[in-house]
Structures are given as structure tokens and as C-alpha cells.
Amino acid sequence: MFKDSEKTSNIEPAHDEPLDPGRPFHNIAMTSxxxxxxxxxxxGGGMVALSAGGLAVGSAAWAAESATAKDAPxxxxxxxxxxxxxxxxxxxxxxxxxxxxxxxxTSTLVPDTRLYIRNNLPVPDPTIVANRDAWQVSFxxxxxxxxxxxxxxxxxxxxxxxxxLQCSGNGxxxxxxxxxxxxxxxxxxxxxxxxxxxxxDVIESLGGPTSGMKFLTSTGGEELPAALERNxxxxxxxxxxxxxxxxxxxxxxxxxxxxxxxxxGPLRLVVPGYYGCNNIKYxxxxxxxxxxxxxxxxxxxxxIRPIGVSGAPDQPTMWEMNVKSWVNHPTADKExxxxxxxxxxxxxxxxxxxxKVEVSVDGGKTWxxxxxxxxxxxxxxxxxxxxxxxxGKGTHTIASRATDASGDTQPKARVENERGYGNNSWQxxxxxxxVG
Amino acid sequence: MFKDSEKTSNIEPAHDEPLDPGRPFHNIAMTSxxxxxxxxxxxGGGMVALSAGGLAVGSAAWAAESATAKDAPxxxxxxxxxxxxxxxxxxxxxxxxxxxxxxxxTSTLVPDTRLYIRNNLPVPDPTIVANRDAWQVSFxxxxxxxxxxxxxxxxxxxxxxxxxLQCSGNGxxxxxxxxxxxxxxxxxxxxxxxxxxxxxDVIESLGGPTSGMKFLTSTGGEELPAALERNxxxxxxxxxxxxxxxxxxxxxxxxxxxxxxxxxGPLRLVVPGYYGCNNIKYxxxxxxxxxxxxxxxxxxxxxIRPIGVSGAPDQPTMWEMNVKSWVNHPTADKExxxxxxxxxxxxxxxxxxxxKVEVSVDGGKTWxxxxxxxxxxxxxxxxxxxxxxxxGKGTHTIASRATDASGDTQPKARVENERGYGNNSWQxxxxxxxVG
Numbered sequence: 001m002f003k004d005s006e007k008t009s010n011i012e013p014a015h016d017e018p019l020d021p022g023r024p025f026h027n028i029a030m031t032s033x034x035x036x037x038x039x040x041x042x043x044g045g046g047m048v049a050l051s052a053g054g055l056a057v058g059s060a061a062w063a064a065e066s067a068t069a070k071d072a073p074x075x076x077x078x079x080x081x082x083x084x085x086x087x088x089x090x091x092x093x094x095x096x097x098x099x100x101x102x103x104x105x106t107s108t109l110v111p112d113t114r115l116y117i118r119n120n121l122p123v124p125d126p127t128i129v130a131n132r133d134a135w136q137v138s139f140x141x142x143x144x145x146x147x148x149x150x151x152x153x154x155x156x157x158x159x160x161x162x163x164x165l166q167c168s169g170n171g172x173x174x175x176x177x178x179x180x181x182x183x184x185x186x187x188x189x190x191x192x193x194x195x196x197x198x199x200x201d202v203i204e205s206l207g208g209p210t211s212g213m214k215f216l217t218s219t220g221g222e223e224l225p226a227a228l229e230r231n232x233x234x235x236x237x238x239x240x241x242x243x244x245x246x247x248x249x250x251x252x253x254x255x256x257x258x259x260x261x262x263x264x265g266p267l268r269l270v271v272p273g274y275y276g277c278n279n280i281k282y283x284x285x286x287x288x289x290x291x292x293x294x295x296x297x298x299x300x301x302x303x304i305r306p307i308g309v310s311g312a313p314d315q316p317t318m319w320e321m322n323v324k325s326w327v328n329h330p331t332a333d334k335e336x337x338x339x340x341x342x343x344x345x346x347x348x349x350x351x352x353x354x355x356k357v358e359v360s361v362d363g364g365k366t367w368x369x370x371x372x373x374x375x376x377x378x379x380x381x382x383x384x385x386x387x388x389x390x391x392g393k394g395t396h397t398i399a400s401r402a403t404d405a406s407g408d409t410q411p412k413a414r415v416e417n418e419r420g421y422g423n424n425s426w427q428x429x430x431x432x433x434x435v436g
Numbered sequence: 437m438f439k440d441s442e443k444t445s446n447i448e449p450a451h452d453e454p455l456d457p458g459r460p461f462h463n464i465a466m467t468s469x470x471x472x473x474x475x476x477x478x479x480g481g482g483m484v485a486l487s488a489g490g491l492a493v494g495s496a497a498w499a500a501e502s503a504t505a506k507d508a509p510x511x512x513x514x515x516x517x518x519x520x521x522x523x524x525x526x527x528x529x530x531x532x533x534x535x536x537x538x539x540x541x542t543s544t545l546v547p548d549t550r551l552y553i554r555n556n557l558p559v560p561d562p563t564i565v566a567n568r569d570a571w572q573v574s575f576x577x578x579x580x581x582x583x584x585x586x587x588x589x590x591x592x593x594x595x596x597x598x599x600x601l602q603c604s605g606n607g608x609x610x611x612x613x614x615x616x617x618x619x620x621x622x623x624x625x626x627x628x629x630x631x632x633x634x635x636x637d638v639i640e641s642l643g644g645p646t647s648g649m650k651f652l653t654s655t656g657g658e659e660l661p662a663a664l665e666r667n668x669x670x671x672x673x674x675x676x677x678x679x680x681x682x683x684x685x686x687x688x689x690x691x692x693x694x695x696x697x698x699x700x701g702p703l704r705l706v707v708p709g710y711y712g713c714n715n716i717k718y719x720x721x722x723x724x725x726x727x728x729x730x731x732x733x734x735x736x737x738x739x740i741r742p743i744g745v746s747g748a749p750d751q752p753t754m755w756e757m758n759v760k761s762w763v764n765h766p767t768a769d770k771e772x773x774x775x776x777x778x779x780x781x782x783x784x785x786x787x788x789x790x791x792k793v794e795v796s797v798d799g800g801k802t803w804x805x806x807x808x809x810x811x812x813x814x815x816x817x818x819x820x821x822x823x824x825x826x827x828g829k830g831t832h833t834i835a836s837r838a839t840d841a842s843g844d845t846q847p848k849a850r851v852e853n854e855r856g857y858g859n860n861s862w863q864x865x866x867x868x869x870x871v872g
Binding site: 081083086104105106107108109110111112113114154155157158159160161162193194195253254255256257258340341342344373374375376377378381384386 | 517519522540541542543544545546547548549550590591593594595596597598629630631689690691692693694776777778780809810811812813814817820822
């Protein structure tokens with residue numbers, strides 16, 4: 001489920017949750033889709049102010065300028081095209097939006113209008129998608145280092161793959177110890193289809209990795225505030241070299257349209273089967289390295305660690321996802337009549353496809369096999385399943401439990417950990433519905 | 437490719453093209469997404485005026501009230517959420533929009549923001565999607581006739597399937613005789629995923645079809661103008677009973693979101709492998725019948741007939757689609773350097789999956805096999821293919837030719853016919869690109 005990595009240093013984590021008041025980046029200038037609106041959010045002075053378009057220095061306490069009930073900020077421009085009703089908004093600073101459980105459909109893919117958003121830094125200026133083909137990526141740690149434009153990358157190859165994008169902290173909201181970060185339930189995940197070029201094909205055109213390299217270290221192209229030390233804020237992650245060469249891609253398209261800015265356009269590294277944080281948005285540097293990145297995001301954030309313990313590089317990092325499923329419908333807020341009740345949900349794993357989903361309508365005492373529905377988009381996609389239950393009047397606890405091709409089955413209990421990562425407990429994801 | 441049907445009558449066709457000036461329905465009241473704007477279009481008096489919301493009687497000559505260059509009508513409200521740049525707009529009255537060849541991606545599915553639109557009648561009032569679950573469908577020609585709400589249908593079953601939606605006239609623009617109707621090139625088609633309930637499951641819950649029934653006749657719920665004879669304007673199609681029971685569904689979801697009003701929401705009949713016209717939007721009546729519908733749309737429209745001959749029920753009707761493919765990229769309007777050039781396109785058939793695509797870069801003299809890319813969404817979806825060509829300076833004619841599992845191969849020449857239906861000629865779909 002998680003893999004160890006070498007110990008290199010011990011820096012406090014600065015990522016994997018929205019940047020709150022009391023942390024860097026807690027002032028924001030925002031344009032709502034209903035008109036221009038400046039809103040400054042913070043608890044103290046001397047902080048860095050952000051706009052959707054970049055970084056600027058400012059200082060403010062909680063204040064809402066020109067804001068009235070009528071033109072209260074709705075979704076920021078970068079995500080104004082999303083279906084607002086489909087989301088639980090955890091924060092707009094940076095944008096942190098979870099798909100409501102009831103808003104998941106049954107058609108395998110999640111459309112971009114309903115896909116969760118979790119950015120470590122504010123969304124860059126839209127000018128970077130004005131001429132997508134001009135986007136540049138430097139390739140390092142290869143025999144022929146080179147900077148290539150997106151236009152050049154498109155000529156090297158084409159590969160299309162469906163993956164589940166999932167935040168490491170999806171399910172954090174079920175941890176009882178109050179893990180810090182967004183209190184995601186199930187909706188920081190979604191299956192999508194990507195098109196791009198295989199990292200392998202690009203790297204082979206550059207002579208392959210130089211010898212001694214063990215990791216692919218990728219860096220986001222977000223502008224960083226000069227006042228802060230690079231490694232504390234940069235979006236940078238390392239993954240094993242073999243994984244990168246096996247099936248990572250540099251993607252410019254998602255679900256049949258050019259990749260939206262908010263989701264990492266014009267170019268994003270996609271690492272099938274790995275947690276979201278490894279899928280670097282606005283990827284500007286792709287480097288083979290002998291060691292993992294020195295960025296906090298790699299060294300100490302995204303580490304599975306006991307409650308109360310600081311993040312450190314000898315702890316398991318959030319690479320491969322674990323086997324997981326949950327029921328989406330019916331939802332607890334709908335009236336349900338006694339009799340035949342149709343349940344549906346999603347199931348997936350990391351490196352292996354799911355092979356079986358079982359459903360329990362008695363809180364895990366007994367289990368019955370569910371049926372997969374819809375097209376199978378491959379090992380890294382999720383499957384949707386359905387199950388017909390006979391339910392009498394009363395309250396029923398509905399759970400699902402997936403098993404993947406390697407034989408891993410979703411456990412009953414979560415693995416307790418400080419940051420609330422990797423929750424695949426079937427018990428935590430169970431729902432209670434009342435019939436009658 | 438096409439199937440014959442019984443001769444019943446001989447009425448002039450009234451469908452399968454936008455309603456032009458000089459025909460019924462040629463006045464329109466429209467709200468642009470840039471503000472309210474009324475625009476009346478027509479050539480003579482006494483015509484029926486339409487709004488996005490329904491039907492009203494009016495009379496007007498060509499006129500544009502309050503229209504300035506600045507607030508000229510953009511897309512009507514019903515499709516204002518679409519990516520306008522991805523389309524060739526053939527008409528807004530009713531809405532007729534073709535996906536640009538260059539706007540097709542390589543990720544298998546076409547997102548709803550880029551999917552073509554072709555409605556026989558104006559889009560109904562949005563109130564019909566305000567409470568989707570309340571939509572009613574009457575089931576007739578069954579042992580226990582009944583009207584069911586969408587909420588009730590959702591309890592009967594759940595089925596998810598990917599299909600290619602394609603207008604019968606897709607490719608009409610390549611016919612040299614000037615076939616009347618929208619001059620579609622390739623973009624009146626798209627692969628999507630539907631979720632709904634199998635017609636079979638609903639019909640079985642109603643005791644099955646009554647004896648002697650041969651067709652499923654479905655009717656759209658659009659409001660009809662009282663001044664016109666029902667059968668000349670109603671959207672109603674018949675398909676063989678066996679096909680309906682095999683795999684037709686009543687769909688409420690497309691691509692993971694509730695079906696958009698413009699695409700037939702809250703409920704649409706989906707007939708996998710059949711041309712678009714059989715996929716009845718706003719489906720309000722589903723009836724097993726002994727004969728085909730008496731509507732013009734069934735009797736005389738959507739018939740393959742020699743040039744100059746009127747439509748008649750003894751001519752083949754537009755049911756099963758034929759095997760087809762085309763290259764989407766590169767597009768002729770982009771500069772292409774000599775050397776390795778990546779081509780991509782789409783391929784599909786009607787009742788059988790495509791098994792092979794060949795590409796020619798010399799106008800059909802020689803052919804080489806292309807490679808399928810991306811997930812396979814099943815027999816009714818389309819596959820995307822890619823091919824790497826070595827191209828020198830000069831002009832090259834690029835063609836693709838698909839073969840399906842039944843052994844049918846795309847022909848070189850189109851089948852000439854009055855309305856320009858069913859064009860799958862590889863020659864017509866070839867593109868010329870200049871390398872230099």
C-alpha cells in the first residue's frame with residue numbers, strides 16, 4: 001500500500017491541506033463570476049496576498065471589501081465553469097472542492113464540471129493556457145537534457161489512459177482524532193481519461209536517464225513568492241524511476257478537451273495508480289534524480305506517520321493507492337420505500353484492477369456480491385457497481401468492500417495516522433439509510 | 437446497412453434538417469448568453485414563433501430587435517454552457533451545431549460541452565428539468581399499460597452503455613448534388629456514455645408487449661403547434677421490437693451528469709448502434725405497435741431514396757449505422773514540418789465493433805494498419821486510432837478505412853441519395869495536408 005523512501009531531512013510539512021489563516025498564503029484577492037470582488041482573508045499582518053493571476057505582497061485582517069449578500073463570492077473564475085451544486089466547498093484559498101457523494105453519476109467517468117479540485121498553490125494566470133503549445137518543460141537527468149515545448153511533445157507520441165485521481169486525504173473526515181486539512185469524505189476522487197505522451201517515449205528520445213538515477217522528480221510551474229524558501233512551498237514530488245518509465249504520461253487533454261487550467265493545464269504529469277499529489281500540475285521540470293526531492297512536499301508532507309509524530313522521510317510516502325470502494329446511492333437524505341432498493345457505487349485500487357465488490361446491508365455481518373456495470377476502462381480506472389437489496393422498514397447500515405486482482409481486500413478499520421491519509425476502511429465509508 | 441420497412445403512405449418529409457425560412461417554425465425568439473435579445477427570423481407572415489421555452493403564434497419578416505454588433509446573439513441559453521469555439525453553427529432555429537473536426541480530442545469520449553446538437557423542434561421549456569424525477573412516460577402496447585415517473589423508472593433497473601450518437605446526415609456536406617439540410621462534414625457525431633434503465637426491464641415489469649406488436653414507437657414530449665397537423669411535426673420514430681428489447685435504454689444521465697435539456701433531458705430513448713433520430717429526446721410515450729408510426733418522420737423522412745425521388749415507406753429507413761472512420765488530426769490549417777507526423781482519428785460501426793483501421797497517405801493507393809489507442813468502451817462506442825506517417829514536402833491525401841467485426845469495410849464511394857444520408861465513403865472523408 002505505501003512504500004518507504006530514504007531518510008534525507010526532517011522539515012515540517014507545508015502541503016496537503018488548504019493554506020489556512022495562520023499559515024503562509026492566507027490572503028487572497030478573488031474575482032467572483034458575478035463580477036469583480038476583492039476579498040482579503042487573514043488573521044494577521046505581513047502575509048502574502050494571492051490572486052488567481054499570481055502573487056503579490058499585502059497585509060489584511062478578515063475583511064470583505066465591496067461584498068454584499070447579493071454579490072457574495074461564488075466560485076472563482078478558474079472554476080466558475082464547474083457545476084457548483086455538485087460540490088462541498090472546503091476553501092477557495094487555494095480552491096478546495098469535494099464532489100458531493102450524491103453528485104457522482106453511474107457512467108464511469110466524472111465530467112470535469114463535477115471533478116474535485118485540490119491545489120497546493122493558487123491557480124496560475126490564465127495567460128499560460130492562451131497559447132498552450134508554447135508551454136515549456138525542461139528535461140534533466142537525461143543523456144541529452146533539453147527544454148521541449150508542448151508542441152514538440154505532441155509530435156513524440158500519443159497515449160490515452162483512464163485513471164482515478166484521488167487526494168491522499170480523501171476520507172480524512174472520518175478520522176476521529178481531528179486530522180488537520182480538508183475534511184474530505186468520499187468526493188476528493190474521480191475517474192477521468194487523459195491523453196498525452198508517455199514519459200518513456202520522451203525520455204528515450206533524449207537518450208534515456210543518466211546512470212545512477214532512481215527517481216523522477218517533477219516540479220510545478222507555479223510562480224513562488226520570493227519571500228519564502230523555495231523548498232517549503234514548491235510543488236514538487238519524486239516517484240520511482242521504474243514507475244515513471246512504465247506508464248506515467250505528460251497529459252494535455254482530459255475527458256476529450258484541452259486540460260483546464262484549474263486541473264493543471266496546459267500540461268500535467270499523470271501517474272496512474274498513484275495518489276493525486278504525484279500528478280504535478282503545470283509541470284515545468286521533469287528530472288531524473290538520484291535522491292528524492294528536498295521539497296517539504298516530498299520530505300515530510302504526504303507521509304504516513306503515527307498520531308503526534310512529525311513528518312520524516314523514513315515514513316511511507318503517498319505513492320500507490322490502496323483498494324477502496326463506497327456506495328453513492330441511495331443517499332441518506334432521500335425517502336426510501338420498503339422493498340427492492342437499488343444501490344450503486346464505485347470501486348478501484350492502485351496498481352491492480354478491482355475484481356470483486358461485496359455489499360452488506362447489515363453493517364458488515366453478511367456480504368453479497370455486487371455486479372459491475374458499464375464499460376471497463378482499464379486497470380487504473382474505477383468500476384461502478386450496483387446491487388439490489390430487499391429492505392424492510394427501519395435503519396440499515398450499507399457498506400461495500402472491494403477486492404483487487406492482487407487479492408487485497410478493503411479492511412474494516414482505517415490505519416490511524418496523523419494526517420488522515422489513505423483511508424480505505426469499509427466501516428468508515430458505510431452509510432446509514434432509513435427505509436419507511 | 438439500412439433496413440426496409442412496410443409501405444404505409446407517402447407524405448412529404450418534414451424533418452431531418454433545421455427548419456428554414458419558408459418552412460413552418462421559422463420565427464424564433466431567443467435569449468443570448470450575453471443578455472436578453474429578441475430576434476425574429478422569417479420570410480413571410482402567418483408563421484409560428486418559437487422561443488426556447490415553448491411555442492407562440494407570431495408573424496415577422498427578417499428583423500433583429502435590439503441587436504448590435506456587440507451583443508449579437510451568441511449561443512442560446514439551452515446551449516450557452518457549450519464551448520462555442522468547438523463548433524460550426526449551422527443554425528440556431530432549432531439549434532444545429534457541428535463539432536469542428538479539430539475540436540475532437542483523443543480521449544474516446546466527447547464531453548457534452550463539445551457534443552453536436554441537432555433537434556427537430558425547439559428545445560422545451562427548462563421547467564421540465566426543474567424536477568426531473570417527476571417526468572412522466574406512458575407505456576402502451578404492453579399487457580399492463582401504465583404511466584411511470586422517472587423516479588419510478590430509476591427503481592426498476594440500472595444499465596450503463598457507451599454509444600456513438602450520429603446524425604443520419606453526417607457527411608451530407610460531401611454530396612455534390614446539394615442535398616438539402618445541414619451541410620454536416622464529420623462533426624454531427626460523438627461517443628458518449630449513458631446511464632438509464634433497459635427498456636426490456638421496464639417492459640417486463642409491465643407484463644411484456646401485447647401480441648402482434650412489431651415495433652417500438654417512441655414519441656418526444658415537445659409541445660406541438662395546434663395549427664399544424666400532428667403527424668407532420670411530431671418527433672416520433674419506430675424501431676424493430678427485437679432491437680428495443682435487446683439493448684435500448686431510457687437514459688437520464690450522459691457522461692456522468694444528469695442529461696442536459698438540450699440533449700433530451702430529463703429522459704431520452706437511447707438505441708445503441710442506430711442513427712441519432714431514433715434516440716428520442718424528452719421521451720413521453722413508449723408504445724409497442726403493430727405498424728410503424730404514421731408520423732412524417734417515420735413514413736417519408738429519414739429514407740434512403742434516389743436523387744429526385746420523394747420519400748416513401750418502402751425505402752430503407754435510417755436505423756443501423758454503417759462502418760465509418762475519419763482522421764481528425766493533423767488539421768489542414770496547421771503548419772506541418774517534414775518527417776514523422778502523428779495522425780489520429782475515430783472509427784465505429786452500427787451493431788458490430790470495429791476491428792481494424794487502415795490509413796493511406798497517398799489518397800488510397802496503399803494502406804497500412806493503424807493502432808487503436810485508449811480504453812475500449814464496448815461494441816457501440818467508437819475507438820480512437822493513431823498512425824505515424826513519414827511525410828516529405830508536398831501535399832498528401834490522408835484517408836482512413838475501418839472494418840468491423842462482421843467484415844464490413846468502409847467503401848471508397850458514397851451511396852448517392854436525395855437527402856445525403858449514411859455517408860461513409862473513405863474518399864469523401866479524406867483530408868489534404870500540405871507539408872513544407
